[in-house]
Structures are given as structure tokens and as C-alpha cells.
Amino acid sequence: MLTGYEHVNVNRDLYIQVNDVHQLYVADCGNPKGVPVVFLHGGPGGHTGKACLQFFNPEKYRVILFDQRGCGKSHPFLSTEKNTPFDSVHDMEVIRQYFGFSSWVVFGGSYGSSLALTYAIIHPERVKHLVLRGIFLGRKVDVDWLYRGGAGYFYPEQYESFRSFVSEYEDPVVGYHEALIGDDEERRDEAYKRWAKWEDSLLTLFPKFPDPTTLSDEERSISLMENHYFYHKMFFESDNYLLEQADRYADIPMDIVQGRYDVICPPFGAHALAKACPKARLHLIEASCHSPYEPAMKDQLIRIMDNLGN
Structure with a gap:
């Protein structure tokens, strides 16, 4: 089992004003000349931290972490004003343009997978690769x-x-x-x-x-x-919005990593997404639940990122 990478220092952390209400905490990590990847935390309402970096070789990747609206170190804390997945897609574009990336790898788990797919629906040309874990499609x-x-x-x-x-x-x-x-x-x-x-x-x-x-x-x-x-x-226009729009992202290279015994986001979501995206690679992790930090889950995510980095 791979144990994960250590990022000794954050290159810089900063705050980016994304609208008249919200100021987001952003951390720029890894190799400044590496492949850009954005990490999308779950929840919604989670946050980023050093543990999020262990999937990425700091010599190969430039990793951008950010705390979504209303949570983590972003301001104002607990604000639900102007706070939807589509607002977060807007924020990702503000951050991408701030750093000058033409495209990036989008890495997200749980609700982060929902946000990643929403972003890919709206901006497919900006996504090099989707790495998704613990699929949550936001349906009833x-x-x-x-x-x-x-x-x-x-x-x-x-x-x-x-x-x-x-x-x-x-x-x-x-x-x-x-x-x-x-x-x-x-x-x-x-x-x-x-x-x-x-x-x-x-x-x-x-x-x-x-x-x-x-x-x-x-x-x-x-x-x-x-x-x-x-x-x-x-805030989706229909219950099955993410799958109904699958033609927007089905050709983007995609790895889907799913714990067999995930009782928060059961495998039926990952199975449905894989069916909608025949080119995607589905990795069912037999000895895992929902957390990305369980040994078998973490091992698979690191292996995927190592292969992409090569």
C-alpha cells in the first residue's frame, strides 16, 4: 500500500474575492511548473488541509486547494447567500484564470464529485482529466x-x-x-x-x-x-441533471474510484456514471467505505495520480 506524499510547505496561501459577498481561501502547493490540479472538497461544507495533498507527487503536480463558499477559512463563515454548485463553478473559473491555467485536472470526492461534474458540464474544455471518488449525483x-x-x-x-x-x-x-x-x-x-x-x-x-x-x-x-x-x-434544474448532461463530459478522460461498502454514497451512483461514460475507468475498491484516507482507497487514488503524472 502506498502511504502518500508529504508536501513540506505551501508555496503561498491567499484570499480571492469572487463576488460582493464571498472571499475564498486558496492554497497553491507543489511544483510551480507541474501539471495543474484542483482539489474539490466534499460536504458541501467541508474544507481543505494538508491531508488533501497526499495523493499528489509534489514534484509532478501543482495543486490548488480552496475552501468553498461559507466554509473552512473562507469568509463569511456559514454564509448560505449566493451559495450553490453553480456559484462554485464560477469560483473555480475565477481561480483558474487567476493562476493562468488553460486547463487542469479536476479531482473531487463525494459532493466534490458532484461539483466536478457540474464544472465539466459548463466548462468541458477546461478539464484535462476527471478523478472522482465516492460518487454523489445529487438525485432524490x-x-x-x-x-x-x-x-x-x-x-x-x-x-x-x-x-x-x-x-x-x-x-x-x-x-x-x-x-x-x-x-x-x-x-x-x-x-x-x-x-x-x-x-x-x-x-x-x-x-x-x-x-x-x-x-x-x-x-x-x-x-x-x-x-x-x-x-x-x-439547485439543479432536474433531479437527474448530472447524468442528463453526460454528453457534455463523457469524452473527458475519467477515473471513478468507489468503495464497495460506501454507505454514504453507495456504488449505484458510480455504476450509473460509468454506464453514462463508457470511456471512463471504474475502480471498485472492495475493502473500503467512503473516506479517501482508508488504505486501499488512498492507494488507488495515488496510483491513478502517479500514472497521470507520467
Whole structure:
């Protein structure tokens, strides 16, 4: 198993103003003359950090990390104003043009795979290669799997804690939305905790269940942004938007890496994407769940990037 690359230093980090509201944190890493690659974090509501760099040989790649609107080190924190996948596509173009890249490798997992495909639909000419992990297509079936039963069959105790908080609502996404935008601070904090702890419980093949009493900034942003996007049906014009537009990106070189036992983004999403893109390479990782840092998953992602770098 490959253990990953170490990037000793970030070349520079900076803030880029992308509109009248949002200022994004951006980190420029690796070889300034290397192949450009943009890393798209998940969530929505996640963030970037040094761990995100281990898939990329620092001698071969110039890696651009950025925290999406409202999360991580970007400002304003927890802002859902003008915050959609299409806004993030706009931001990627602002960042690409800032650095002067004509095109780049787009690397994204979980919601990052949704954003990568959205970007490829709108700007296919700017994508050298798509490297996607833990495919999330943003359809009703994908959201319902996670919040309305599917994943709950595997972790019933944790799901009961998540679901009981909004038991009076038929759709828990709606119930949590009311709590997260409400004025009751105590209930809002409890909603942050329960939403985030539910997903945290599902990340790895052998999960370490999180402390239900703590609440981090990342858990706040994950909970708020995921709920914001899912409540608004990803802001897509149709339920199957990403696959309906597959002809826009089907000819882009693509590697799809999927954990066989991923209960957050089950393999049926990766299978559907691979069927829509016959030229794509689908890598099913038997001993993995959702996290990119599980050994077999990380090993495969590093091997793919090493091959691209050659």
C-alpha cells in the first residue's frame, strides 16, 4: 500500500474575492511548473488541509486547494447567500484564470464529485482529466438513501438518534432545515450535532463513533451547507441533471474510484456514471467505505495520480 506524499510547505496561501459577498481561501502547493490540479472538497461544507495533498507527487503536480463558499477559512463563515454548485463553478473559473491555467485536472470526492461534474458540464474544455471518488449525483434517491432509510439499515442506533430529533417531519431534511435556520439557538446547535454525527458515523469501514456532546466549526458548516443544498435539491434544474448532461463530459478522460461498502454514497451512483461514460475507468475498491484516507482507497487514488503524472 502506498502511504502518500508529504508536501513540506505551501508555496503561498491567499484570499480571492469572487463576488460582493464571498472571499475564498486558496492554497497553491507543489511544483510551480507541474501539471495543474484542483482539489474539490466534499460536504458541501467541508474544507481543505494538508491531508488533501497526499495523493499528489509534489514534484509532478501543482495543486490548488480552496475552501468553498461559507466554509473552512473562507469568509463569511456559514454564509448560505449566493451559495450553490453553480456559484462554485464560477469560483473555480475565477481561480483558474487567476493562476493562468488553460486547463487542469479536476479531482473531487463525494459532493466534490458532484461539483466536478457540474464544472465539466459548463466548462468541458477546461478539464484535462476527471478523478472522482465516492460518487454523489445529487438525485432524490441519493439523498433519500442517506437520510430516509437506506444507510439507516446498516447503523440503526445512530440513525435513530438522527431521525428522532425531527420525528414529527416526514422528511428529515425539511425538519433539520427548520431547526438550522430557526431562532432557537439551543435547538439549532443540537441539529448541527445530530446531522454531523450521523454522517461521521458512516465514513469508514470500521467506524469510530464521534462524541455526541461536542460541536466543531466544521460540523456546523457540514450540517448547514449539506442541508441547504439538499433542501434546495442541489439547485439543479432536474433531479437527474448530472447524468442528463453526460454528453457534455463523457469524452473527458475519467477515473471513478468507489468503495464497495460506501454507505454514504453507495456504488449505484458510480455504476450509473460509468454506464453514462463508457470511456471512463471504474475502480471498485472492495475493502473500503467512503473516506479517501482508508488504505486501499488512498492507494488507488495515488496510483491513478502517479500514472497521470507520467
